Amino acid sequence: MPVKWITKEKSMNLLSKAVYGRLATCGEDGQPYITPINFVIHNEKVYFHTGFEGRKLDNINKNPKVCLEISASGKMYATPHARNFTMRFWSILVFGEANVVTDKELKLNVLNLLMEKHASGYKYEPLSIEDMDIVNVIEININEISGKASVDPEVKD
Numbered sequence: 001m002p003v004k005w006i007t008k009e010k011s012m013n014l015l016s017k018a019v020y021g022r023l024a025t026c027g028e029d030g031q032p033y034i035t036p037i038n039f040v041i042h043n044e045k046v047y048f049h050t051g052f053e054g055r056k057l058d059n060i061n062k063n064p065k066v067c068l069e070i071s072a073s074g075k076m077y078a079t080p081h082a083r084n085f086t087m088r089f090w091s092i093l094v095f096g097e098a099n100v101v102t103d104k105e106l107k108l109n110v111l112n113l114l115m116e117k118h119a120s121g122y123k124y125e126p127l128s129i130e131d132m133d134i135v136n137v138i139e140i141n142i143n144e145i146s147g148k149a150s151v152d153p154e155v156k157d
Contacts, residue, residue, distance in 0.1 A: 006147030011092045014070065014147065016041040018092075019118070021070040023048070025059035025098075033059055039068070040113045046094060046140035047101070047110040057136065060098045066140060068094040074150075090149035094142055101137040104129055110137050 006014070015021075020038045027033060035056050039048040046068060050057055060066065074088030101107050111127050 002151045003148045004151050006090065006092070006149055008145055011145045011147035012041070012044070014090065015046075015092055015094065015145070018070040021068045023056070024067040024069070025056055026063050026065065027055070027059050028062050037068075038114070038118055040110065040117050042110060042113055044142060046096070046142065047114070048138055048140075049111060049114065050136045050138055052136055057100075057138075060100075060138065064097040064099055066096060066098045068096075068140065086150065088150045090147065092145065092147040094140065095144040096140040096142045098138050098140045101139050104132040107132045107135070107137045110139075111135065 018039075020036050022034050023037045024032055024034050033055055037048045037050075039046050041047075069091065071089060071091035074090075077086045077088075079085060101110065108127060108129055108131075111131075115124070115127070
């Protein structure tokens with residue numbers, strides 16, 4: 001299946017438009033753990049909200065290295081021989097380090113950006129600084145981003 005690498009700029013663009021992704025963390029025992037998250041990009045960092053306890057947060061507190069994946073599949077190219085089937089797709093991987101945001105103003109800004117991205121068109125009472133004590137916000141500093149996409153294959157039978 002012919003693939004091409006996606007530029008950093010296009011990877012960031014696809015990342016910023018994605019509704020959700022899959023966050024990989026790693027526990028103390030080395031066991032990977034993947035969680036779907038919705039997120040927002042702000043100042044070239046990834047932000048998402050979470051609770052105050054749970055495996056994802058425990059893993060981040062013990063090992064801040066994370067990986068975020070987003071992807072989409074497209075058209076299937078079928079041929080008479082199974083070995084030549086292929087599918088269009090694109091995927092983006094982000095490698096970085098995650099930490100809990102403690103600055104309440106930044107948390108409020110990020111949560112408002114999340115609401116704008118995921119809840120535009122809905123009516124709701126806006127968040128306030130007092131709301132910042134009931135939610136955690138995690139920041140991922142991006143160390144590396146890469147993307148690839150399938151290209152139109154030469155279908156052979």
